[in-house]
Amino acid sequence: MSRSILITGANGALGLAIAEFFLAREGDCRVFLGVRERRDRAEELAARLPDRTALISLEVTSPDAWKAAVADIEAHGGPLSVLVNNAGFHEDALLANMAQDQWSRVLDANLNAVFHGCQAALPAMMRQRQGRIVNIASLSAISSPAGQTNYSAAKAGVIGLTQSLAKESARMGITVNAICPGYIEGGLPPEWTPEHLKALKMQLPMRRFARPEEIAAAVFFLASTDASYITGTTLKIDGGLL
Template identity: 70%
Template sequence: MSSPRRILITGANGVLGQATARYFLQRDPDCQVHLGVRERRDQAEALVAEFSGRAFLSPLEITSAEAWSAAISQIEAQSGPLNVLINNAGYHDDSLLATMTAQQWHGVLDANLNAVFIGCQAALKPMMLQRWGRIVNVASLSALHSPAGQTNYAAAKAGVIGLTQSLAKETARLGITVNAICPGHIEGALPAGWTEDQIKAVKRETPMRRFARPEEIAAAVFFLASPEASYITGAALKLDGALV
C-alpha cells in the first residue's frame, strides 16, 4: 500500500458521505480525502475548510464516464493515484411498479447501479498499477429485504451486491478488495415524508429500538478500506440493528 491513502467518497455532501469523510480524516491523519460532489456542495465545502490541505472537492457527475476520468486524473495531479473508492452516492424515487414511470426506473438504476459500474471501472486502473486498492460500495438493506414500492431501488442495490461479489473475484489476486455494506435506517437520512408515528413504529420493529448513527456505518467502511481488512472481499455486510 502506498502512503498516504488517497480516498474518493461520492455523495460526499450527504449525511453518510460527510460522516465517512470525517471518520477517515479524524482517524487517519495521513490520508487525503476527495469529496465527490455535483450540485449540492455546502457541507463538503465546510469540511474542506475544516481539514485544509487534507480534504478536497472533486466535482463529479457519477453517471458520466468522462466525469469519472476527469475526477480521477484531478486526484492524481493533486495527491497521487487513487487507492480507495467509496461508492456512496445514490437516491431513491419510490413508487408502486404499476404506476412507476420509465424515468423513475432508469434514473434510480443509473444513479445507484450504473454509476457504481462506471466508478469501479475508472478506479481499477490506478489500483491495478499499484497492486493495492479498496472499493466499498454502499448498497442497502433494501437489496436483502426489499419493501413494496421500491422495485427500482431494491433492484439497483441488489445489482450492486452482485457486481461487488463478481468484481471481488476478478481482483482478488491484485491486492484489491471489493466489498459492500447494506445499511438499514440511518439517523439524519430518513425518508422526508415519514411522520413521527412512522418513525416510532419502525424503531419498535428494530430489535435495537433505534436507528444507526452515521458514524457507526462510517466505522464499518473505515475498516473495510483499511490494510487490516486484506482478507475480506466480496462481502455484503448487513448493518441494520438485527432488523432482518
C-alpha cells in the same frame, strides 16, 4: 504511505461521516469529496481541513466525469487508493404505476454509477497492486419493500457487481466489498412523520436507527489493511432487523 480516498455522495450525512472518520483516524490521508449540486456541507468540511480535503465535481452517472475526477485526484493527491461508492437516491412508486424514467434514473444513479466508478478507479489500483473499493448498497437489496422495485433491483445489482469484481481483482491486491445499511439518522426522507419514525423504530430490536458514524466505522475497517483478506462480502448493518 499516504492514501487518496474518494467518497461519492459526500454532502449527505453518511458521506460526511465516512470522510470525517477517515480524517480522524488516518492522519496522512487525503480525502476527496465527490459532489454534484448540493455541496454546502462538504464545503464546510473542506474549509476546516483545506490541506487534507478537497471537493471533486462529479456526476456519477457520467463515465467522462469519473475519468476527469480520477485524473484530478492523481494530479493533486497521488494514485487513488480507496473508492467509496456512496452516492445514490430512491424514487419510490408501485411498479404498476412507475414511469420509465423513474426506473431509469434510479438504476443509473445507484447501479450504473457504481460500474462507472469501479471502472475508472481500477487502473490506478492495478498499477499499485492494491486498492479498496467499498460499495454502499442497502438493506432493500436483500429485504425488498413494496414500492421500491427500482431501488431494490439497483442495490441488489450492486451486490452482484461487488461479488464478481472481487473475484476479478483479488489477485491484484484489490478488495471489493459492499455494505447494506438499514435506517440511518440524518438520511431519512424529510416527509416521514414522527409517528412513522416511531413505528419503524419499534420494528428494530435495538429500538433506534444507526448513527452515521457506525456505518462509517465499517467502511473504514473494510478499507484498512486489517481487512486485507476480506473481499466479495456483503455486510448487513441494521440493528438486528432480520
